[in-house]
Amino acid sequence: MRKALLYTLLVLASVVTIVPLLYMLSLSLQTEAETLSADAVLVPDSPQWGNYAELFTRAPFGNFVVNSLVVAGAITLAHLVFDPLVGYVFAKFRFPLRNTLFVALLATLMVPFFVRMIPLYVLMANMGWLNTYQGLITPFLMDAFGIFLMRQFIQPIPDDLISAARIDGASELRIYRSVILPQTRPALAVLGLFTFVFQWNEFLWPLVATTTPEMRTIPVGLTLFNQEYFTLWHLTAAGSVILFVPTAVLFIFTQRYFVRGIALTGLR
Amino acid sequence: MRPRTLAGRYARTAYLFLLPAILFFAAFFYLPIGNVVATSFRTGPQADQWTGLGNYTQALADPAVRHSFLITVAFSVLVVIGSIVLGLALALALDQPLKGRVVFRVLLLVPYLTSVAIVGLLWRNILDPELGVLNRMLGAAGLPEQQWLNTAPLLTIAAVTLWQNVGYTMVLFLAGLQGIPETYHEAAKIDGADAWHRFWRITLPLLAPTTLFVSVMAVISGLQAFGQAYIITNGGPGDATDLSVFHIFNVAFRARDFGYSSAQSVLLLIVIVAFTLVQLRAGRRGEVTY
Numbered sequence: 001m002r003k004a005l006l007y008t009l010l011v012l013a014s015v016v017t018i019v020p021l022l023y024m025l026s027l028s029l030q031t032e033a034e035t036l037s038a039d040a041v042l043v044p045d046s047p048q049w050g051n052y053a054e055l056f057t058r059a060p061f062g063n064f065v066v067n068s069l070v071v072a073g074a075i076t077l078a079h080l081v082f083d084p085l086v087g088y089v090f091a092k093f094r095f096p097l098r099n100t101l102f103v104a105l106l107a108t109l110m111v112p113f114f115v116r117m118i119p120l121y122v123l124m125a126n127m128g129w130l131n132t133y134q135g136l137i138t139p140f141l142m143d144a145f146g147i148f149l150m151r152q153f154i155q156p157i158p159d160d161l162i163s164a165a166r167i168d169g170a171s172e173l174r175i176y177r178s179v180i181l182p183q184t185r186p187a188l189a190v191l192g193l194f195t196f197v198f199q200w201n202e203f204l205w206p207l208v209a210t211t212t213p214e215m216r217t218i219p220v221g222l223t224l225f226n227q228e229y230f231t232l233w234h235l236t237a238a239g240s241v242i243l244f245v246p247t248a249v250l251f252i253f254t255q256r257y258f259v260r261g262i263a264l265t266g267l268r
Numbered sequence: 269m270r271p272r273t274l275a276g277r278y279a280r281t282a283y284l285f286l287l288p289a290i291l292f293f294a295a296f297f298y299l300p301i302g303n304v305v306a307t308s309f310r311t312g313p314q315a316d317q318w319t320g321l322g323n324y325t326q327a328l329a330d331p332a333v334r335h336s337f338l339i340t341v342a343f344s345v346l347v348v349i350g351s352i353v354l355g356l357a358l359a360l361a362l363d364q365p366l367k368g369r370v371v372f373r374v375l376l377l378v379p380y381l382t383s384v385a386i387v388g389l390l391w392r393n394i395l396d397p398e399l400g401v402l403n404r405m406l407g408a409a410g411l412p413e414q415q416w417l418n419t420a421p422l423l424t425i426a427a428v429t430l431w432q433n434v435g436y437t438m439v440l441f442l443a444g445l446q447g448i449p450e451t452y453h454e455a456a457k458i459d460g461a462d463a464w465h466r467f468w469r470i471t472l473p474l475l476a477p478t479t480l481f482v483s484v485m486a487v488i489s490g491l492q493a494f495g496q497a498y499i500i501t502n503g504g505p506g507d508a509t510d511l512s513v514f515h516i517f518n519v520a521f522r523a524r525d526f527g528y529s530s531a532q533s534v535l536l537l538i539v540i541v542a543f544t545l546v547q548l549r550a551g552r553r554g555e556v557t558y
Contacts, residue, residue: 003364003366006361006364006366007366009357009358009361010358010361010362010366010372010376013354013358013372013376013434014372014375014376016431017375017376017378017379017431017434017435018375018378020390020391020394020431021378021379021382021390023390023394023401024386024390027393035399036399038404038407039404039408040401040404040405040408042401082288082289082292085285085289086285086286086289088285089282089285089286093278093279093281093282093285094275094278094279095278095279095282095283096279098282101286101290104293105289105293108293108297110540110541110544111297111301111537112488112491112492112537112540113492114492114494114513114516114517114533114536115300115301115304115533115534115536115537116296116297116300116301116304117517117520117533118304118307118516118520118526118529118530118533119299119300119301119303119304119307119530120296120300121520121521122303122307122526123299123300123303138296139296141292141296142288142289142292142293147289172281172285176285197381200383201381201382201383201384201385202383203383203384203385203494203495204494204495204513204517207498208517208521218383218385219383219384219385219386220385222385222386222389223385223388223389223498223499226389233393233399236389236393237389237390237393240385240386240389240390243383243385243386244381244382244383244386247381247382248378248381251374251377251378251381252374255370255373255374255377258377259373259377259439262436262439262440262443263439263440263442263443264443
């Protein structure tokens with residue numbers, strides 16, 4: 001009886017979360033007439049796979065995809081390079097101003113993006129970086145969350161391991177690359193996953209920092225596309241599916257890491 | 269020059285490794301924060317005229333700014349309450365030994381992975397008064413059609429936000445629940461406490477740090493909501509969903525008033541930081557230790 005109640009609650013909640021996304025898939029395969037018909041079409045008569053091709057001819061959707069891949073990919077790569085290095089320094093080195101710098105770093109966590117939005121826009125405009133990849137990428141090259149996550153992960157690695165390598169005459173960079181980095185692989189997986197998914201989905205900055213269709217990322221391209229051709233819901237839905245599929249696939253294979261990542265860090 | 273002492277050499281290495289990070293955070297966090305404050309004291313189309321606190325006094329007296337702030341707070345409160353109640357209920361259900369727990373967890377978490385662009389466009393379609401699938405289904409079933417985005421716009425976009433984020437709070441609560449030692453419940457069971465009692469007297473108090481964390485995160489993200497207003501309602505109808513960041517965005521990039529929008533950014537930042545500090549403080553004092 002109690003179990004039945006629990007199952008009912010869970011099934012109901014899952015239906016509410018999943019059915020709208022399934023409807024998005026259905027919408028993406030409908031004809032334009034079906035999306036407008038008075039009776040709600042839940043399953044299209046014959047799936048219009050051509051909608052996906054049409055999307056690429058009606059809008060510079062190919063550009064959107066490439067831009068999203070370049071921007072989210074570059075930012076993820078930068079996080080994977082810099083966050084563990086900085087985390088390692090704060091975990092294992094003693095140096096003047098260490099605590100001050102660490103507090104200054106963590107303080108940036110309290111600064112939401114909208115605060116940086118206007119000055120970054122002015123900065124990028126002055127440098128001529130609006131509507132460029134460097135303009136989309138540079139404000140997100142590192143973040144305090146990733147550094148903090150890596151520091152927490154590196155701290156328990158025994159100091160003796162580092163001392164032994166130093167005695168063996170390894171250079172500091174070599175110690176980092178050969179002793180520390182290989183041990184951080186699980187944390188790097190979580191970091192890479194989170195960074196990619198959040199940057200892939202990012203909306204506000206690409207909206208502010210791009211001015212031509214050719215430079216838009218998928219989320220921004222989709223919403224502006226939708227404003228211009230607001231009745232073309234089948235194409236909007238097709239674009240949404242394309243935006244959603246990579247994160248969904250990534251998530252299916254890594255959901256364990258994902259859940260642990262949220263639980264460990266409460267990341268964003 | 270090579271530092272002579274070992275400690276000096278390590279310090280040099282540390283700074284060398286930190287250099288990119290120091291430059292990055294200086295250029296893309298501290299410089300912009302300095303700039304937004306500096307710009308907030310200026311006015312004019314080029315934001316080059318000094319106005320002192322002019323933008324601030326204007327913002328504090330501006331009914332549009334006050335309105336957008338108040339509805340942003342209301343929106344955040346709705347999202348926080350919903351996140352806590354639903355997230356906790358789902359976590360409690362999933363904490364039981366049920367078959368298919370992983371499947372449910374995955375299904376409930378999926379909307380959290382979607383972009384606000386997807387969420388906004390999808391729900392704008394579903395909720396559309398004429399075109400929307402929800403009203404067409406209600407119509408087909410002979411039920412009265414609803415104008416959610418007209419009659420309760422703020423509540424509706426809060427519900428959509430909740431739809432996206434409930435899986436996230438559920439995972440956080442689930443982690444909190446799994447941190448509660450089984451022995452507490454067993455001891456209470458032996459003392460004859462029923463499930464209801466055990467929930468109120470053991471589970472809920474022990475979850476206090478998680479609940480605090482969830483509410484801080486939800487309030488902070490609620491106060492920064494943008495995409496929902498931009499994509500679903502365009503701030504309307506009227507100014508009913510003119511959330512603060514959307515308002516700031518419009519003042520900055522549509523009205524091109526960087527000084528006035530910067531001042532509003534700083535005000536909202538002050539509220540967020542103050543709120544975070546108070547919450548963290550309360551959390552530290554109220555934290556249960558064993």
